Amino acid sequence: MKLQMHSVNLEADEQLNSFIQQKVNKLETFYDRIVDGEVFLKNNNNDGINNKTVEIRLFVPGSTLFSQEDAPSFEAAADAAVDAMRRQLKKHKQKQTAH
Numbered sequence: 858m859k860l861q862m863h864s865v866n867l868e869a870d871e872q873l874n875s876f877i878q879q880k881v882n883k884l885e886t887f888y889d890r891i892v893d894g895e896v897f898l899k900n901n902n903n904d905g906i907n908n909k910t911v912e913i914r915l916f917v918p919g920s921t922l923f924s925q926e927d928a929p930s931f932e933a934a935a936d937a938a939v940d941a942m943r944r945q946l947k948k949h950k951q952k953q954t955a956h
Contacts, residue, residue: 858885859893869898873931880939881913888946892916898931911938917949 860881862874877896885891897912907927911934915922924941928934 858882858891861893861895863895863897865897865899867898867900869931873898876932877911877935880935881915881942884915884939884942884946887943888917888950890918891946892918896935901927903927907934909934911935913938913942915942915946917946920949922946922949 860878862869881894881896894913894915899910901908901910906929909929909931910925910927911931912925922942922945924938924945926934926937926941928937
C-alpha cells in the first residue's frame with residue numbers, strides 16, 4: 858500500500874517510519890481494497906504524559922477512514938491508532954458485503 862508519512866514540527870527517524878509502515882500494511886489483511894493512506898506524527902503541547910499524536914487516514918473506495926490516538930510514545934500511539942482503524946475497516950467491510 859502506498860503510505861505517505863508526514864512529521865509535523867519534528868524529524869521522524871527511519872526506524873519509526875518503517876515500524877508504522879509495517880503496522881499499517883497489516884491492515885490489508887482485513888480489507889484488501891485500500892487505495893492509499895496518510896500518517897501524521899505530531900508533538901502535542903499538552904503538559905500530560907500523552908503528548909505524542911498519530912493520525913491515520915486511509916482512502917477506500919467510497920469513503921475515507923480516520924483514526925487519531927495520543928500516547929506517551931509514537932509507537933504506542935501508532936498501535937492504538939492501527940487498532941482503531943482495524944475495527945473501522947471490519948465495520949466498513951461488513952457494510953459492503955451486506956449490500
